[in-house]
Amino acid sequence: MVLFSVATQFLAVVNASSTEVSSLRVDITTGGDDLRGGSVAYGVIRLRDGRTLPKVNLNEGRAWGNGSRNTITMPLSGVRLGDLASFTIEHDGAPRNVLDSYDNWNIDAVRVAVPGVCHPGMTILNQSGRPLVRFTGAKTFLESRFSIPASAHGISPTSVQVMITTGGDDLRSGSVAYGMIRLRDGRTLPKVNLNEGRAWGNGSRNTITMPLSGVRLGDLASFTIEHDGAPRNVLDSYDNWNVDVLKIDTSKTCSGEVVLANRAGRPLVRLTGARTFWTTPLRSP
Numbered sequence: 001m002v003l004f005s006v007a008t009q010f011l012a013v014v015n016a017s018s019t020e021v022s023s024l025r026v027d028i029t030t031g032g033d034d035l036r037g038g039s040v041a042y043g044v045i046r047l048r049d050g051r052t053l054p055k056v057n058l059n060e061g062r063a064w065g066n067g068s069r070n071t072i073t074m075p076l077s078g079v080r081l082g083d084l085a086s087f088t089i090e091h092d093g094a095p096r097n098v099l100d101s102y103d104n105w106n107i108d109a110v111r112v113a114v115p116g117v118c119h120p121g122m123t124i125l126n127q128s129g130r131p132l133v134r135f136t137g138a139k140t141f142l143e144s145r146f147s148i149p150a151s152a153h154g155i156s157p158t159s160v161q162v163m164i165t166t167g168g169d170d171l172r173s174g175s176v177a178y179g180m181i182r183l184r185d186g187r188t189l190p191k192v193n194l195n196e197g198r199a200w201g202n203g204s205r206n207t208i209t210m211p212l213s214g215v216r217l218g219d220l221a222s223f224t225i226e227h228d229g230a231p232r233n234v235l236d237s238y239d240n241w242n243v244d245v246l247k248i249d250t251s252k253t254c255s256g257e258v259v260l261a262n263r264a265g266r267p268l269v270r271l272t273g274a275r276t277f278w279t280t281p282l283r284s285p
Contacts, residue, residue: 021081024074025113028089030064031106035093037063039103042090043074047083055090069109087112123249124148124160125223131167131242135227143182143224144246153218157250160212162194164225165205167242171229173199175239178226179210183219191226205245223248 026043035041041064044055058072089110093103124146133142162179171177177200180191194208225246229239 021076021079021084021114023076023114024087026058026072026074026087027069027109027111027113028058028064028072028107029069029109030066031108032066033104033106034066034068035059035064035091035105036103037061038096039094039105040092041105042092043072044088044090045074045076045079045084046086046088047079048085049083053079058089081114123247124217124220125246125248127247128165128245131169131244132246133225133243134169135229135241135243137229137238140228141224141226142243142246143222145222146220146248148217148220153216155217155250156215157212157217159209159250161207161209161249162223163205163207163245163247163249164194164200164243165245166200166202167244168202169240169242170202170204171195171200171241172239173197174232175230175241176228177241178224178228179208180224180226181210181212181220182222182224183215184221185219189215194225200241217250 024043024045028041038061039059040061041058042055043058045053047053053076056072056074059070064070089107091105093105095101095103125144127144133139135142160181164177174197175195176197177194178191179194181189183189189212192208192210195206200206223246225243227241229241231237231239
């Protein structure tokens with residue numbers, strides 16, 4: 001019986017430890033010495049509280065030939081991301097027939113991932129200046145394009161958080177700052193009253209959550225601040241306003257997967273009766 005252990009150093013996702021994990025995806029690539037038919041590779045998950053979940057027969061007795069890559073989904077139930085401590089491959093290569101020798105097995109690559117796990121949001125817009133923009137009666141809006149990684153285009157966030165820092169000329173009480181999101185197909189989502197008529201003083205930083213529904217990150221094209229500083233009283237002049245910083249984050253997104261381990265070699269490890277285990281820390285995604 002041979003053990004291959006991937007012990008944890010779980011730094012993976014801040015604020016995601018309470019996220020429930022429905023499964024682990026395990027990719028194992030065999031190198032130049034195959035896993036013989038009849039031999040068994042088990043997968044075992046250990047939790048931080050010391051419990052070990054029931055082991056799973058990964059190959060179900062099937063041969064994994066030289067150079068083959070094999071993907072297995074290990075279902076989980078009631079397990080949070082922060083509960084995961086380690087993943088072990090347990091190898092039973094004992095002879096099944098009288099003339100057989102122990103079935104040595106080369107593993108060239110192991111990859112363990114958690115599919116569809118939520119993690120803290122990504123920054124999709126970050127601009128600053130002194131000022132970044134000065135709103136006056138002659139300039140009433142600023143439109144900025146989003147920067148979104150291609151790998152995240154299919155994610156559907158429930159909201160974005162807009163952070164705006166006022167510079168040396170405040171947003172007067174009664175004036176209104178609107179936020180609008182334009183989509184790539186040309187549609188504009190309903191504009192949101194960001195300050196709700198409240199004053200944003202010099203140097204103040206203000207964070208507003210704009211809800212989204214049925215919109216993917218890849219759909220987002222641009223964000224516009226629209227400023228209405230028209231006089232509210234007879235003696236008032238137009239309310240000029242300096243914006244020094246504009247930052248927009250997705251408050252929470254769900255990635256395709258969070259990679260916990262991804263190692264390779266030729267071989268990465270050779271499992272024999274003389275070598276019983278090998279340990280590597282889980283990597284941060």
